[in-house]
Amino acid sequence: MNWQTIDLGNIMNQSMFLRNRRAGYLLKPEALRVKDKELLAKKTEHILEITIISAQQIPRKRDENGREIIKDGLIDPLVEVSLHTPDLSAGPRTYRTTAIPNNGFNPVWEETVSIPFTCTADMWDLTFLRLAVLDDEDDDEPLAVYCSPLVSLRKGYRHLPLHDLQFSQYLFSSLFVHISLRPAHSPPQP
Secondary structure, three states, X not given: OOOOOOOHHHHHHHHHXXXXXXXXXXXXXXXXXXXXXXXXXXXXXXXXXXEEEEEEXXXXXXXXXXXXXXXXXXXXXXXXXXXXXXXXXXXXXXXXXXXXXXXOOOOEEEEEEEEXXXXXXXXXXXXXXXXXXXXXXXXXXXXXXEEEEHHHOOOEEEEEEEEOOOOOEEEEEEEEEEEEEEEOOOOOOO
């Protein structure tokens, strides 16, 4: 792992250790600990439904000195939702909300994304949800991110804290979401 580059792998690693308040030790998933590798053949189909309701106080872009870049003073935020699973053949599933023009203070989306995925060997610890807030006009680098293993996410309405690219938490920035996870063959819950 390259500790000098804050990329997706580094963010996933940091988010994994937020589960135990950065105590430093996490057990591998059971499928990776047992000698019998038949458990790795077990696959289950699930659907993650996440409703991006709103955000609060999205930060602006910063220059190399850490100062906010104020061009018009307004941003057009959108949220990129991506699910990363241990099944490398599937690749990450990525979806985007629509952009909300000129509102970085309290944008409201109320958009639901349903993401079907396969969980290999019940490795919920290694299935990550990443939410990135981008500016529609300049979407190469996220304004803020949230990343968490699915095992850490509780169902229901949640305020998820947003972080910068060094994974330091912004004090008052958050995403308001509703999360539900169900087996693929069961009907959606109200």
